Amino acid sequence: xxxxxxGINARFRGASAKTxxxxxxxxxxxxxxxxxxxxxSAPQEHISQGxxxxxxxxxxxxxPPLPNSPSLSQTIGMDESSGVMAGGDDIIASYHLPRxxxxxxxxQYAKHIVKGNxxxxxxxxxxxxxxxxxxxxxxxxxxxxxxxxxxLHEKEEDGSSICNSTSCPRMSxxxxxxxxxxxxxxxxxxxxxxxxxTLMQRWISGKIDDTNIFPTDPSGVxxxxxxxxxxxxxxQLTNPSEPEWIGKRSGFPDKFxxxxxxxxxxxxxxxxxxxxxxxxxxxxxxxxxxxxxSCFSHFVLTATALDMLKPxxxxxxxxxxxxxxxxGTFPPESKAYExxxxxxxxxxxxxxxxxx
Numbered sequence: 489x490x491x492x493x494x495g496i497n498a499r500f501r502g503a504s505a506k507t508x509x510x511x512x513x514x515x516x517x518x519x520x521x522x523x524x525x526x527x528x529s530a531p532q533e534h535i536s537q538g539x540x541x542x543x544x545x546x547x548x549x550x551x552p553p554l555p556n557s558p559s560l561s562q563t564i565g566m567d568e569s570s571g572v573m574a575g576g577d578d579i580i581a582s583y584h585l586p587r588x589x590x591x592x593x594x595x596q597y598a599k600h601i602v603k604g605n606x607x608x609x610x611x612x613x614x615x616x617x618x619x620x621x622x623x624x625x626x627x628x629x630x631x632x633x634x635x636x637x638x639x640l641h642e643k644e645e646d647g648s649s650i651c652n653s654t655s656c657p658r659m660s661x662x663x664x665x666x667x668x669x670x671x672x673x674x675x676x677x678x679x680x681x682x683x684x685x686t687l688m689q690r691w692i693s694g695k696i697d698d699t700n701i702f703p704t705d706p707s708g709v710x711x712x713x714x715x716x717x718x719x720x721x722x723x724q725l726t727n728p729s730e731p732e733w734i735g736k737r738s739g740f741p742d743k744f745x746x747x748x749x750x751x752x753x754x755x756x757x758x759x760x761x762x763x764x765x766x767x768x769x770x771x772x773x774x775x776x777x778x779x780x781x782s783c784f785s786h787f788v789l790t791a792t793a794l795d796m797l798k799p800x801x802x803x804x805x806x807x808x809x810x811x812x813x814x815x816g817t818f819p820p821e822s823k824a825y826e827x828x829x830x831x832x833x834x835x836x837x838x839x840x841x842x843x844x
Contacts, residue, residue, distance in 0.1 A: 576835025583807055583832075584664055592767045592777070593807055595815060595840035600785065601778040607819055610790040619735020622748050623702055625790050630692055632783045633755050636762060637685055639770055649682065650770050656681035661760035661804035681761055688754050695747060703739040752796035759784050760804040784808075785817050792823035799827045811836045 574582075591597050612621040640651040659681045660666040668676035669684060679687070696702050735744045762771070762780065771777050788809060791797040802809060806829075812818050814833025818825040 574831070576831045576838070579810075579829055579832040580807065580835060585807065586663065589836075589839070590662075590764065590767065591772065592763050592781075593811065593836055595811060595837050595842045597772070597777055598781055598808065598811055598815075599778055600782040600817070602782060605819055606786045606789050606817070607793075607822055609786055610793045617735070617738050619738045619740040619744060622735070622745070622794055622796075623740070625794065626748050626751055627696060627702075629755060629783075629787050629790065630696065630751070632787070633758060634689060636771070636776075636780060636783070637689070637758065639774070639776070640685075640762075640766060641682065651682045651685075651766065653680040653682070656761070656765055659684035659757070659761060660764065661757070662764045665760070665804040667757050681765065685758055685761070688758065692751050692754060695751060701741060701744065701747060705739065749796050752791045753801060755787070756791065756797060756801065756805075759787065763805065763808070785812055788812075788824050789818065789822055792827060802827060807832065807836065815842070 585593070610625075612618065616624075641649050643649055657680055658666055658678045659668075666678070667684065669679050669687065671677050699705075731742070733742045733745070734740070736742070763784075767777065767780070771780050784805075788797075788802070788805075792802075809818070809824060810828045810830065810833035812833070813825045813828030814830050814837055818828065
C-alpha cells in the first residue's frame with residue numbers, strides 16, 4: 489500500500505500550475521435519482537475534538553467518543569410499525585444526502601487501483617502480538633492519509649492552497665456533520681479545516697513519536713500466544729491478580745488501545761472531509777480518486793476489524809460503506825460489511841447503471 493504514492497508528488501507538481509487545458513470533468517449520470525429527502529429534523533452534529541498543540545491557547549484534553557447511539561445502518565433497516573423492510577431509496581433518503589449525489593457515491597468513481605481482498609492486508613499474522621499489529625497499522629494508515637493531506641496543503645502560484653479558510657471555513661463532512669476543537673478551557677471551537685487538520689497532525693505525530701506510548705526498543709517485541717498451547721497471558725499464569733491489557737507484553741501502556749482508537753477516529757474525520765469537500769478538486773482532477781478509494785477502504789476494513797471504530801463513528805461515510813459492501817469491496821466476513829446496509833448499496837449501484 490505504501491507504493492501507491494510513488495507518482496503522486498510528481499503528478500501534482502505537473503498539475504499544480506494553472507493550464508489552459510480543460511480540466512477533467514465527471515460525466516453526468518442519466519440514471520434516475522431517489523426522491524429528495526425531507527429536511528433534517530436534527531441540528532448539525534458538532535463533535536468535540538481535543539489534541540496537543542504548540543499554540544498557547546490549545547491544550548490536549550481527552551477526545552470524547554461520538555454519541556453512543558445505533559448507527560444509521562442499524563436503525564433504518566425496518567419500519568417498526570409495519571415490520572416492512574425499508575427500500576434502498578428510503579434508506580438513502582434517510583441519510584439526508586445532497587442532490588445531486590456526491591460524485592464519490594457514483595459506483596463508477598468508487599473504484600480502486602488494485603483488485604483483491606483487502607482483508608489480507610488487515611489480518612494479523614498469527615505470530616504477531618496484537619499490540620504490535622495495532623501499532624503497525626496506526627503508523628501505516630497515518631502515513632497513507634497524510635500523503636493526501638499534503639496534496640491539499642500544496643501552494644498555488646498565488647500562495648493559496650486548495651483547502652483554506654474561505655473554501656473550508658470549518659471542519660465538516662457534508663452538511664450534517666462538523667467537528668469542533670477543544671481549547672484549554674475545554675470549550676468547543678470551530679476552526680477552518682486546514683487548521684484543524686494541521687493541529688490533528690501534530691497531535692498524532694506527537695503520540696507516535698512518544699516512545700512511552702509507541703516503544704521502539706526491539707528487545708521489547710513479543711510474539712503472539714500459540715492458541716494450541718494456551719490463550720492465557722503468561723503474566724496471569726504466574727500472577728492471576730495482575731492486570732492485563734493489549735500490548736502489555738511488548739511494552740505498550742495500559743491506555744494504548746484507547747489512544748489508538750482516538751487516532752483512528754481522528755484519521756477517519758480527515759478522510760470524511762477529503763471525500764465531502766475535496767474528492768473532485770483536487771483528487772479526481774489529478775486522477776487520484778482510485779488511490780484515495782484504495783487507502784480509505786483499507787482503512788475502514790482495518791479500523792473495524794481491530795475495533796478501532798464503531799458503527800456510530802462511521803455515519804459521515806455510511807453511504808460509501810454501503811456501496812462498497814454491495815459491490816464486493818468489503819467481503820461478507822468483515823465487520824465493515826456487517827456495519828453496512830446492503831439494500832442502500834445495491835440501490836446506489838443501480839443508480840450508476842451497474843449490477844452487483
